[in-house]
Amino acid sequence: MAANKSTRNPKPRSRFTRFPEVRGKIVSEVEIDPDANAILILFEDMTALSFDLDSSHVIFPELLNRKRGNWEPIKHWPPIYSPVSMVK
Numbered sequence: 001m002a003a004n005k006s007t008r009n010p011k012p013r014s015r016f017t018r019f020p021e022v023r024g025k026i027v028s029e030v031e032i033d034p035d036a037n038a039i040l041i042l043f044e045d046m047t048a049l050s051f052d053l054d055s056s057h058v059i060f061p062e063l064l065n066r067k068r069g070n071w072e073p074i075k076h077w078p079p080i081y082s083p084v085s086m087v088k
Contacts, residue, residue: 019049022049028042029042030042036052054085062075
């Protein structure tokens with residue numbers, strides 16, 4: 001009889017995004033720049049990790065019946081996403 005082989009992934013995927021390039025660096029300051037819509041993590045070695053923020057909107061259209069005082073859904077449409085304004 002053949003031995004059972006496990007197909008399980010040995011390392012489960014994380015839902016977090018990690019930045020291994022900054023591991024061990026010493027943080028000197030953390031800044032929020034409201035003009036640039038960015039969060040900056042400044043390190044003592046004169047490097048920085050920047051998180052540029054872009055707001056977006058999602059519209060969820062639906063038709064509702066409100067005759068009886070309740071807001072009963074009649075129809076839902078797919079979400080409408082605003083375009084991303086950041087240049088990639």
